Amino acid sequence: MAGIIANIDDLLKYIETSASADFSLYKPSVTMAIRRFLIPVLGIEQYAVLTDAMDAEGDLSEDLEDLLNLAQEAVANLAMALAVSRLSATLGQEGAIRVESGSNKTAFQYQEINLREAYIMAGYDALDAMLAHLESKPTHYAAWATSSAYKDYKKYFIQSGLKFSDLYDIRQARYTYLAIRPIMRQVEDFDIKTTTGKKLFKALKEAILTDTVSAHYQTLLDDYICPAVALLTMARAVFTKAVDVTDYGVSTNLNLANNNSQQKQPANALQIDKAYQQLQADGSKYLSDLAEELANNPGDYPDYEPPVDDNATFKLVNKQENSFLVV
Known part of the structure; x- marks a missing residue:
């Protein structure tokens, strides 16, 4: 060969x-x-x-x-x-x-x-x-x-750096995309699956893999799911410093700090916090709209099963200032 x-x-x-x-x-x-x-x-x-x-x-x-x-x-x-x-x-x-x-x-x-x-x-x-x-x-x-x-390649709702950049611009598209894929998986499992329910989530994944995405499913992906995944992934990535926020935009750092390299100017803590808050808010709005679309059009999404209130006696809420995350 x-x-x-x-x-x-x-x-x-x-x-x-x-x-x-x-x-x-x-x-x-x-x-x-x-x-x-x-x-x-x-x-x-x-x-x-x-x-x-x-x-x-x-x-x-x-x-x-x-x-x-x-x-x-x-x-x-x-x-x-x-x-x-x-x-x-x-x-x-x-x-x-x-x-x-x-x-x-x-x-x-x-x-x-x-x-x-x-x-x-x-x-x-x-x-x-x-x-x-x-x-x-x-x-x-x-x-x-x-x-x-x-x-x-078909594992995630957003399959490439180019597709991700259509939703949220990332520098060094594929390099950055590979770096944030583990975070993207968390968003899919903890945010998207919770909203769609396990049955619809599985049906969407199977349709993507077999290239049999229906018009209604495509609407969910284009208008709600993929934008939510992109924004919530970047929110987590910014917060956990998996990516760099610099005067050049958002990217993965290719370089280690050294004495004679040209360094891009990093964002300060306030800029990072504002970026996180805005990304989180925008991504959450797409999730809310997704839930509303599913609830209002059950006939279009037969695999959708409304979430059941677990009637928990207490709930722990994730906040940025927490030293841990509850998942």
Whole structure:
């Protein structure tokens, strides 16, 4: 099985480097990028279909050619993100040695960080574009549509960084999306499922997985559930500092603090508190509207079962100032 990037010319289609560069220096990072980033998204089955077609005689089909271009773009950039640090030093008997020559010096640390961040963003953007392409033609990529990678993609109501950014703008969309997925799961389990009831929640998940979402279900997803998930996820993410709020917007911090890196100006505590309160209020309004829609239109949602009052003798209410959360 050949790799999808086999030589320096394949890299030059997507990154800026010398045509005379030795590809063997980049190959370990390319292999790692395929294993770590591409295959979990594309699925080993669809990756095998692609590489087998590349090995066979004749031209690729138009569908596989489109997929190859997006996959190569993602791998090329993510491989360079891995290679930036690996190639700035060599490892010998004396330990790590900085690579310099009379006319060339190693980049400053902030330059290295910025370069790596640019490659990461470009690579993840390409992965999101690849997922959007696959989803637009699932019957053309049957190996992906029947894979565990597809099931993972369809696991949540909001399936990609691009879709999340349509509801709430996040920088470094896919990178940030992956960071907040655990929080998104909490919102789905503790907020959405409580509002829809377990039966309707399960029916919605099954419809998404099998691509059989009805018009009424789509209304729930588009008008209530997905906006609520996005806003409540960001509220928790801001509050728990899973994301950074800076003058650039909301994103995941790619960098560790260091003495010579360029740092974005962080928001102060008051700004973070205001962001949390607004996100929580807006997300809760979507939840309230969802509950109202379900209660007022039971015929449209036969799987909906109204919540039963548990008649608890007391309730603990989560507040921002609490030192713990009740779930």
